[in-house]
Amino acid sequence: MPKPCAKILDAVYEVNLLDLVDSELEKLSAEKSLGLSLGEMRKIQNYFIEEGRNPSDVELEALAQSWSEHCCYKSSRPILKKTVFNISAPQNICVISEDAGLVDFNSEYAYVVALESHNHPSALDPYGGAATGIGGVLRDVVCMGAKPIALIDPLFFGPLNYPEKKLSKGVKHPRYLFKGVVSGIADYGNRVGVPTVAGMVEFDESYVSNCLVNVGCVGIVKKKEIIHSRAGNVGDIYVLAGGKTGRDGIHGVTFASAELDAESEEKDIPAVQLGYAIMKEPLMHACLEANRKGLLTGMKDFGGGGLSCVSSEMAYAGGKGAVVDLDKIPLKQEGMFPWEIWVSESQERMLLSVRPVDIEKVREIFDFWDVPATIIGEVNDTKRITATYKGKIVLDMDLGFLLGGVVYERPYKLIPRNTSEPQYSIPDLSEMIHALLNSPRIGSREGIIRGYDFEVGGYTILKPMQGLVNSQTHGDAAVLKPLKESFQGLAVTADVNPLLCKHDPYWGAASAVDEVVRNLVAVNSVPHSMADCLNFGNPEKEGCLGDFVDCCEGLHFAASAYCMSFVSGNVSFYNEGAYGAIAPTPALIGIGIMPDVRNSISSDLKKEDNLLYLVGDSKHELGGSEYYRLLGLEGGRVPRTYPRETLKGMNSLLNVMDKKLVRSCHDISTGGLIVSALEMAFGGNLGLDLDLGVIPNLRTDIKLFSESNGRWLVEVGEDDAEEFESTTSAIKIGNTRKEKSLRIKDNGTDFTLPLNKLRESWDTALEME
Amino acid sequence: MIFQAEVRIELKPGVIDAEGETIHKSLKLLSYPVVNVNTVKVYVITLEADSSEDAKKEIDGACRRLLANPVIQNYSIHIENA
Amino acid sequence: MIFQAEVRIELKPGVIDAEGETIHKSLKLLSYPVVNVNTVKVYVITLEADSSEDAKKEIDGACRRLLANPVIQNYSIHIENA
Amino acid sequence: MKMTEACILYMEGTNCEEETKQAFEEVGVSAELVHLKQLTGDVSKNLERNLFDYRILMIPGGWSAGDYVRAGSIFAARIKSKILKEIKEFIGNGYLVGGICTGFQVLTELGLLPGFDGAYGVPQAALTTNLNSAFQCRPVYLKHNRKCAFTQKIGVGRILQVPVAHAEGRFIFGENNQMYLEKLLDNDQVVFRYCFPSGEFAGGKFPENPNGSLFDIAGICNLEGNVLGMMPHPERVMDSIQHADWTRTQHDTGDGRIFFESIAEHLKKI
Ligand SMILES: Nc1ncnc2c1ncn2[C@@H]1O[C@H](COP(=O)(O)OP(=O)(O)O)[C@@H](O)[C@H]1O
Numbered sequence A: 001m002p003k004p005c006a007k008i009l010d011a012v013y014e015v016n017l018l019d020l021v022d023s024e025l026e027k028l029s030a031e032k033s034l035g036l037s038l039g040e041m042r043k044i045q046n047y048f049i050e051e052g053r054n055p056s057d058v059e060l061e062a063l064a065q066s067w068s069e070h071c072c073y074k075s076s077r078p079i080l081k082k083t084v085f086n087i088s089a090p091q092n093i094c095v096i097s098e099d100a101g102l103v104d105f106n107s108e109y110a111y112v113v114a115l116e117s118h119n120h121p122s123a124l125d126p127y128g129g130a131a132t133g134i135g136g137v138l139r140d141v142v143c144m145g146a147k148p149i150a151l152i153d154p155l156f157f158g159p160l161n162y163p164e165k166k167l168s169k170g171v172k173h174p175r176y177l178f179k180g181v182v183s184g185i186a187d188y189g190n191r192v193g194v195p196t197v198a199g200m201v202e203f204d205e206s207y208v209s210n211c212l213v214n215v216g217c218v219g220i221v222k223k224k225e226i227i228h229s230r231a232g233n234v235g236d237i238y239v240l241a242g243g244k245t246g247r248d249g250i251h252g253v254t255f256a257s258a259e260l261d262a263e264s265e266e267k268d269i270p271a272v273q274l275g276y277a278i279m280k281e282p283l284m285h286a287c288l289e290a291n292r293k294g295l296l297t298g299m300k301d302f303g304g305g306g307l308s309c310v311s312s313e314m315a316y317a318g319g320k321g322a323v324v325d326l327d328k329i330p331l332k333q334e335g336m337f338p339w340e341i342w343v344s345e346s347q348e349r350m351l352l353s354v355r356p357v358d359i360e361k362v363r364e365i366f367d368f369w370d371v372p373a374t375i376i377g378e379v380n381d382t383k384r385i386t387a388t389y390k391g392k393i394v395l396d397m398d399l400g401f402l403l404g405g406v407v408y409e410r411p412y413k414l415i416p417r418n419t420s421e422p423q424y425s426i427p428d429l430s431e432m433i434h435a436l437l438n439s440p441r442i443g444s445r446e447g448i449i450r451g452y453d454f455e456v457g458g459y460t461i462l463k464p465m466q467g468l469v470n471s472q473t474h475g476d477a478a479v480l481k482p483l484k485e486s487f488q489g490l491a492v493t494a495d496v497n498p499l500l501c502k503h504d505p506y507w508g509a510a511s512a513v514d515e516v517v518r519n520l521v522a523v524n525s526v527p528h529s530m531a532d533c534l535n536f537g538n539p540e541k542e543g544c545l546g547d548f549v550d551c552c553e554g555l556h557f558a559a560s561a562y563c564m565s566f567v568s569g570n571v572s573f574y575n576e577g578a579y580g581a582i583a584p585t586p587a588l589i590g591i592g593i594m595p596d597v598r599n600s601i602s603s604d605l606k607k608e609d610n611l612l613y614l615v616g617d618s619k620h621e622l623g624g625s626e627y628y629r630l631l632g633l634e635g636g637r638v639p640r641t642y643p644r645e646t647l648k649g650m651n652s653l654l655n656v657m658d659k660k661l662v663r664s665c666h667d668i669s670t671g672g673l674i675v676s677a678l679e680m681a682f683g684g685n686l687g688l689d690l691d692l693g694v695i696p697n698l699r700t701d702i703k704l705f706s707e708s709n710g711r712w713l714v715e716v717g718e719d720d721a722e723e724f725e726s727t728t729s730a731i732k733i734g735n736t737r738k739e740k741s742l743r744i745k746d747n748g749t750d751f752t753l754p755l756n757k758l759r760e761s762w763d764t765a766l767e768m769e
Numbered sequence B, C: 001m002i003f004q005a006e007v008r009i010e011l012k013p014g015v016i017d018a019e020g021e022t023i024h025k026s027l028k029l030l031s032y033p034v035v036n037v038n039t040v041k042v043y044v045i046t047l048e049a050d051s052s053e054d055a056k057k058e059i060d061g062a063c064r065r066l067l068a069n070p071v072i073q074n075y076s077i078h079i080e081n082a
Numbered sequence D: 001m002k003m004t005e006a007c008i009l010y011m012e013g014t015n016c017e018e019e020t021k022q023a024f025e026e027v028g029v030s031a032e033l034v035h036l037k038q039l040t041g042d043v044s045k046n047l048e049r050n051l052f053d054y055r056i057l058m059i060p061g062g063w064s065a066g067d068y069v070r071a072g073s074i075f076a077a078r079i080k081s082k083i084l085k086e087i088k089e090f091i092g093n094g095y096l097v098g099g100i101c102t103g104f105q106v107l108t109e110l111g112l113l114p115g116f117d118g119a120y121g122v123p124q125a126a127l128t129t130n131l132n133s134a135f136q137c138r139p140v141y142l143k144h145n146r147k148c149a150f151t152q153k154i155g156v157g158r159i160l161q162v163p164v165a166h167a168e169g170r171f172i173f174g175e176n177n178q179m180y181l182e183k184l185l186d187n188d189q190v191v192f193r194y195c196f197p198s199g200e201f202a203g204g205k206f207p208e209n210p211n212g213s214l215f216d217i218a219g220i221c222n223l224e225g226n227v228l229g230m231m232p233h234p235e236r237v238m239d240s241i242q243h244a245d246w247t248r249t250q251h252d253t254g255d256g257r258i259f260f261e262s263i264a265e266h267l268k269k270i
């Protein structure tokens, strides 16, 4: 048994670590919910043996935060280094190393991208968890000095019709989670006045007890106003700006780094953080104003690990040390222990590093915005982090030790998948088309999208819903015009198909990159950068880590081939529950550059009697397709990526788009060619006459439903057909028509379906009630 | 039989009440001598059930499934004959 | 002295309770035998005042100035010693 | 020094002030962002502002104070406690007061709209939860019904496509819907109504009428026509490429521009 701890102060204990044997070390870690392994506990013990003293509970908690998977990427770093971090691109200014990636926009400006997961908190409290996820990613962008201009929300839930009876204790129904998450994002995002312009929603049984809530943010910053997450100079002052510190969010990162279980509901209450959008909005304004006026030497948001991580990491990144006075931290409730103050993850807080001469000016700005700003510490040259409480030192550690962290080369293995082609009889094609449109994975997202203010600010030029008013359809990417004085734009999309990744992590991940590229090109932007949020199960399980490695390699392959690099990202492990690990989910957001937003292309069909072309090859690739899933089939070949061909398609498309030969364009993804074609038809409220005979060597169902990568559908006016055909290798597969129906012809097959019925299937797929 | 249930949903202690805090701040600005504001959500639900116990059971289910989140909220149910 | 006021704000009869109706629909979808849902907003306000009457007067003012819109809402106040 | 013409009033949570300011500037009206505290005197002297130095007070959209209690109510209560009298005088002098989205909610909570019988200070109407109780961000069509100081240049009967983005935009008079609606019509105070692209009124049908507003009301003015509130956001469609369907239609310019041009023209006359 660990001996009772000695009191250092009323609320600080010395933890008797030096004389503990292995079993006692493990027990201590468990009892205090530190989440540290035996090896890690030993390493800590050795450090304190060298220091010649026992640690305080504050120090032990600090280590637990900094050494958590969430903060130090101990299982993933070696793999990431070889894969997703290992792509460089000339446009990158500062990537991977800070809270958000910085990429060149034009000579004067850079754009900023951040993507975070907020999975476990959202599984417990969907509304608050999702809201604080948005809050966190906004701070990631603001702390680079950038103004947030767009939010993106890739979401993953269990099936909405999942039988209530099958839920295990403490697990909330997917419907409840879905509604809560969407309204949390809406309420927070809308309140802070940043448009939510893109996202995605996927459904799969593997997410039933562990939904995924990923949130991304794009910002824009003048290059000369970029600020870094580091302490400036020795003697600078640490200023804590924003909300008070409370017991909410304690152990958030250790909690993010463990599996959820039945008791999580009661046990993990303090880990849930709570959002306060009405503090955030002025906080953002004040921080950006102070930075614009050149009053800050460093700025970092409070994320996972709270004050402990932010104050240490800023000092470490600046090559300095720091001392923080815990008595100065404004608290929400009395009686908080120093260790709680040190690791609390209360929301809406930022840490600023300020030269002493500028303190008054900084104060004035925060006063004007009614945002509290408190001096809490000072930067020094000790390369140590020190915390005092009631005049006594309660924490004093070498920053290299605290943040150098731990790294594991964990064992992994790739679990082979069934890739044999299943036998089946071809279903009724019209029924299947309706079934696909009515699938929650495919049907209209309008109910979600319109709950978000996607155009506050007035710069969302291509909106997520496109086409004829009151009959609008899904777009491929949103286009933003961030600067008043310029028509240059950014296109934004979010993609991954977890079903493909489940069937083949490598090609599934590569397909996600391919889809990003397709979506960005479809609106006439040049793919420019990506951020990744890698959501996986427990990395201590060899199979899970094998999937992770395979996905990372797939991402690396495809992204290198497309000359796109990952400029920021996040790894979320331990996404497991009663049903095992989630499907491997490397969620991506992609950013494209657009010289002139007035050349944006939308996805809605424009006019009758125009021609419809298919760019790219259709293949017998139905593994992981929605078609197979609806038929209950396993196996099959997952779509491969052929970057050389896709790049050819992409370049020829961008070329004809610049020549203004393209009236509308949409990429082909989940559900295949027919879903894509119909989405285009819905947006223009026009009919389509398709003749698939020109697609070589495939059965009709495969032509319609294969999810092969590298493909787009393009609408072209009759007058432009000749020029279009001469510059691309696209094949003509039909034409638009006034009659509001879909006609499909292919080697003897010939049937017609009314558009309004098809639209109804698509419109009603996602029950929002 | 028709019953009327009053469901009262409150945030657990320690959970920040953003709305309550905003109202508190506003009332103070309007110079009311207010020390604290908590918001409570009340649903008055009319339903059919065989007995008051049944009604309570139904509503309890609805609370757990839809209306309240036990992680951050407490709820109480009061049933009356309508 | 410290008092606790419970302010209860209801929609006037005849004013459509959009939120109540949405919840009603959701509960019906989950097959609860629900006939009607009304939403009520409750604020629990702790305040300083010389007497219970004073407390009531203050809160009544707050309702008229901020918490209720008399066009569509009725309010009632219940004061307790805290 | 030429004085600034438009005072764009903001507080924590309003978030359309920048684009509203820009809209004014694009039509040649100088505009300044002014925090509520600067008008109520809760700031240092050098930051204080005087309403009477401007000729139009514009309350932009957003989520003032988080839209808690009711949308716009906290903003309104703070105005009421400090500067309502000044605003009344400002209006009485013939200057303009406008509200978009939250701004409309604030003006309604203040009783400045519809402003029957000059009884300022108590609400006479409400902008309450959308009928489907969901936030709605979507383009709608508006029919211009009556010219006022804000809409002189817009022909009566003209149809504009302008987006809405709100959760509480259902205009009602509560128990006295019919009586007050008649009064509103007798006074000719309805400026914009939701309609189909053809111009036919929405008749309460969703999504053409996005919130269930009485009589498809999207915007109203006071009797004198110098106070206007509307739920849709004209400042979001100043240019053709800001429209929801610009890739398929030929808008020469944004449908919101003429609204601000009208204000600019009116300001020249006062
Ligand atoms: N959760 C969401 N939030 C915001 N926008 C969303 C969300 N889900 C989907 N969307 C939008 O709906 C459209 C269709 O989404 P999706 O079917 O995933 O498109 P695609 O398959 O072309 O990537 C896109 O514009 C996307 O940004």
Ligand SMILES: [Mg+2]
Residues within 6 Å of the ligand: A200, A494, A495, A496, A515, A669
């Ligand atoms: Mg997608």
